[in-house]
Structure formats: structure tokens, C-alpha cells
Amino acid sequence: MSAIKIGISGWRYPPWRGVFYPKGLKQDRELEFASHALPSIEINGSFYNLQRPENYSNWYAATPKGFVFSVKAPRYITHILRLRDVKIPVANFFASGLFNLQEKLGPILWQFPPSFKFDAELFEEFLALLPRDTEAAHALASAYHEHVKGRAQLDFDKNRRIRHAVEIRNASFIDPQFIALLRKYNVALVVADTAKKWPYYEDITSDFMYLRLHGEAELYASGYTDAALQRWANRIRVWRDGGQVADAHRIDSKVHSKDKRRTKRPIFCYFDNDIKVRAPFDAAALIELLKKS
Numbered sequence: 001m002s003a004i005k006i007g008i009s010g011w012r013y014p015p016w017r018g019v020f021y022p023k024g025l026k027q028d029r030e031l032e033f034a035s036h037a038l039p040s041i042e043i044n045g046s047f048y049n050l051q052r053p054e055n056y057s058n059w060y061a062a063t064p065k066g067f068v069f070s071v072k073a074p075r076y077i078t079h080i081l082r083l084r085d086v087k088i089p090v091a092n093f094f095a096s097g098l099f100n101l102q103e104k105l106g107p108i109l110w111q112f113p114p115s116f117k118f119d120a121e122l123f124e125e126f127l128a129l130l131p132r133d134t135e136a137a138h139a140l141a142s143a144y145h146e147h148v149k150g151r152a153q154l155d156f157d158k159n160r161r162i163r164h165a166v167e168i169r170n171a172s173f174i175d176p177q178f179i180a181l182l183r184k185y186n187v188a189l190v191v192a193d194t195a196k197k198w199p200y201y202e203d204i205t206s207d208f209m210y211l212r213l214h215g216e217a218e219l220y221a222s223g224y225t226d227a228a229l230q231r232w233a234n235r236i237r238v239w240r241d242g243g244q245v246a247d248a249h250r251i252d253s254k255v256h257s258k259d260k261r262r263t264k265r266p267i268f269c270y271f272d273n274d275i276k277v278r279a280p281f282d283a284a285a286l287i288e289l290l291k292k293s
Helices: 027-037 053-062 075-080 087-095 098-104 120-129 134-141 176-184 226-240 279-291
Strands: 004-009 040-043 068-072 105-111 164-167 191-193 209-213 267-271
Touching: 004 068, 004 279, 027 040, 027 053, 027 279, 040 267, 053 098, 068 098, 068 267, 075 087, 075 105, 087 098, 087 134, 098 105, 098 134, 105 209, 120 176, 209 226, 226 267, 226 279, 267 279
Parallel strands: 004 040, 004 267, 040 068, 068 105, 105 164, 191 209, 209 267
Antiparallel strands: none
């Protein structure tokens, strides 16, 4: 299971209190509880607002050794600026405290809105900008805007790899050129199960895979049946072991070298069906299924 991180998207949800979280548990201890129940969590507050360095430090301190955070990148970059003139905003993001997660920093998730259409030139410019390790991220973060001054954090403990994943929601991305760009920059295409609302593809574009399970039948709400979880477990085993599933739903139909690896492939999988308190229980059930492999 060391190559597989199964978790939840976010952790602060009022309906979870008294259901997943024990009654009476203080809100500021919810992350501690969740991180001992599951090995990874997506930070999604960073999507809505630029966080502060002390937030990342506190999250690091609240979680156990071996825990991993994925970080959802700001919607200001993806949804508002829509990748135009984003060097400084990306610098601000990396200067906001991500380095304080140290070895617990996992992939960065870049989610694009349904209205965002694929533009090959613009997208490649963005992918080329993304730092691949903490040294490159430090160099980029040093260009942060003056409004971040006083709450920027550029120190890091050692050079570490930084992974990136892209989640699409517009059919214009169903283009082999898009897949070629992701492979060129070793960026993962998010396998996003969205109750058939948005594109679902399983192209392997990086040396790791990133899954987001938003709900089997109803977006953000419905849980996953035992049969559905078993299907996900079967697919994750194949991907973890370096292969590609036989019935993969792909944008690029050609078999690529990334489809087969001689070594295990890290997997990050997050449940985002939080409305009806299904996410943490589905994540735990999937972990148990995978332990049997």
C-alpha cells in the first residue's frame, strides 16, 4: 500500500460531525482525526483563497509521519485568469507556505472549469512554467507580488520532487495533442469520475496517477457500491503495478510507453462525494479492498 494513497478532498464539513467525526470532537482536531484514519487528504481551501504559511505549518504538525497532502491550486489562476499572465500568481501560490509541508507535500491539483477550452499554445506555456522540484519552486516563488510580502515563506528543508495533475471539464480537451503535452511535461491527467457529467478518461500521461471520485450516480453526493469499489480496486492494482487496464477509456488510442512501467506507479485517489458523508467511509472501504491484493 506504500505506493497507493487513498483519501478525501477536504476535511472540514459540518455534516460529518457526529457521523465520521466523534461527537464532541473539537473542530481544530478534525484534521488530526481524519489523518489517522486515512493516509492522504486534498487541501481544497487553497483553491478558494491564498493560504498563509502558518496554516501549512499547523497542518503539517497535526498529521502523522508518512501522511501526504495534495494541494488544490488557486481558482484565481485556472478560473479567473484562465492561464493568462499567471507567472506572478503561480509564484504567489508557491510562496504562500507550501514549503512548510516538507516531505508531506504531494501532487498539486490544477482543476479547470467546464467553460475552459483547450488552447495548445497557452496550455504548453502554463505547463512549462510549473516547477518540478522545490528548488525550481523556490526560484519561481521569489518573484511573488508585493501584496504577499510579510506572509511569504520561501525556506525549504531539502530539494524534493513536485508533481502536478490536471483535471479537465470541457470536451475540447479530447484531443491527442493535449495528451502529448501532458506526457511531454510528465503531468498526470486526472481520472475524474463525475457521474458522467464531465469527460472521463484514463490516459496515462505521467509516472504517477491521480484519481478523483466525485460520486457514482449523483455528483458530490452518492456513495459507491461494493461492486463499484471492487472495480476501482482492480483498476488501481493494474495502474500501481505499472500497467494499463485492458478496457481503458483513452483520448489517445495509441499504446504509449507510459502505459507500461517496470516499476510500481504511485497512485493518489481522493473521494469528493462529501455531501452525504460518503467520502471517508468509501475511502476506508477501498483501502481495505486494496490490502487484500
